[in-house]
Amino acid sequence: MAIPPAEWTAPTPPDGVTPVSIAPVGPTDPPAADAAPYLDLSTVALLGKARRAPSAGWRKWLYWGSARLVNMGESPAAVRHDTLVAQVQRPLRGCYRIAMLSQKGGVGKTTITATLGATFAITRGDRVIAVDANPDRGTLSQKVPLETPATIRHLLRDAEGIASYSDVRRYTSQGASHLEVLASESDPAVSEAFSAEDYSHTLEVLERFYSVVLTDCGTGMLHSAMSAVIDKADVLVVISSGSVDGARSASATLDWLDAHGHEDMVRNSIAVINAVRHRSRRSRTKVDLTKVTDHFARRCRAVCQVPFDPHLEEGGEISLDRLRAETREALLELAATVADGFPGARRVTDPVGWGDGRTVRSAACRRGG
Incomplete structure (x- = not known):
């Protein structure tokens, strides 16, 4: 007959034998800290991580020429490209506002606004809009196919009735990259009256529906809307x-920004050359771009260079597909540099190359300290 556990007592050990205490193990006892974990049943654990096949260059031809037996993987350039894409695609909560500035005309400010916006739009896949805040009849709307004659003035007039994205879409034109453009007023007499309050009201409407807003400013730093543009911007380019x-x-x-109390904005700004x-090899220009880059790297968070491109020189509608590969890569570099300032983004410092604590992304885009 079995003895109930409550009535069982350990037998008395013989003389000279030290009793051993045995702790009972119940079903509710926690597992030991050093117990082996359960086997990971994820796809990577069971099947391993497949090596990505090369997408271009001699590595691709070797891969297919060997009947997919020789896989050298992606080239360093392709890996770097994918890294830049991942940086541009960083999650972004709310709306990020970029102000594009220049006191001089003819430097391609509107072109950089359109191409940077298009790069963000086609890489991120969310809604990106560029606003023409130039009081002197800006040309930003000419960089995308014109879909509507509406301007920023019409948007402000009907702002109270805008309740959804489809409502805003009636006032914008969109290119193949899905970048949208909100045109400025074509009448100089009317556009000159575009005030700081008007810009703030416009931004209140747009930031409800767009992840990234780029503002193409005029060349004058003193026109009425400029104070609101700078105050509302998350970053200056x-x-x-x-x-x-x-x-x-x-x-x-x-210098003007520093003198008017925007020192922090200057330190966080991005300069684009x-x-x-x-510039051909036979060109006799004496401008040392290395010194120009170094000058802005000491004042700004980053300096990026965008090379000459025949398609951009045309001055018409912009298609990223028609740009040279090096131009598209430079624009992706610029977009990734801007994305470094997204809320929560982690900036990685690499002092190698400068020697004074500044960081270097590449030869085309240098980050200042």
């Missing part, structure tokens, strides 16, 4: 050409 007067004008823009003219 200052455009310069590779010429002496272009660099001086861009530097003067930073835009090659609006072709």
Whole structure:
């Protein structure tokens, strides 16, 4: 007959034998800390991580020529491209506002606004809009196919009735990249009356429906809407050409911002050196772009270069597919640099290359300290 557990007592050990205490193990006892975990049944654990087949270059031809037996993987350039894409696609809560500035015309500010916006739109896949806040009849709307004659003035007039994205879409034109453009008023007499309050009201409407808003400003820093543009911006992008007067004008823009209490915005700003003219090997220009880049790297968070591109020189509607590969990569670099400032983004510092704590993304895009 079995003895109930409550009535069982351990037998008395013989003389000279030390009793051993045995702790009973119940079903409710927690597992030991060093117990082996359960086997991971994820796809990667069971099947392993498949090596990605090369997508271009000699590695791709070797892969297919060997009947997919020799897989060298992606090239360093392809890996770097994918890294930039991942940086541009960082999650973004709310609306991020970018102000495009230049005190000098002819440096390609509107072109950089359109191409940067298009790069964001086609890479991220969410809603991106560029606003023409130029009081002197801006040309931003000419960079995409015109779908509506509506302007920013019409949007403000009907703002109270805008309750959904489809309502806003009636006032914008969209390109193949899905970048939308809100045009400025074509009548100079009317556009000159575009005030800081008008811009703030416009932004209140747009930031409800768009993830990224780029503002193409005029060349004057004192026109009525500029104060609101700077105050509302999350980051400033200052455009310069590779010429002496272009660099001086861009530097003067930073000087003006410093003098008017925007030192923090200047330190967080991004300078873009835009090659609006072709520089051949036979060119006798004496402008040292390395020194220009170094000048802005000491004042701004980053400096990016956009190479000359024949398609951009045309001055018409912009299609990213028609840009040279190096131009598209430079624009992706610029977009990734802007995305470094997204809320919650982690910036990685690499002092190698500068030697003074500044960071370097690549030869085309340098980050300042």
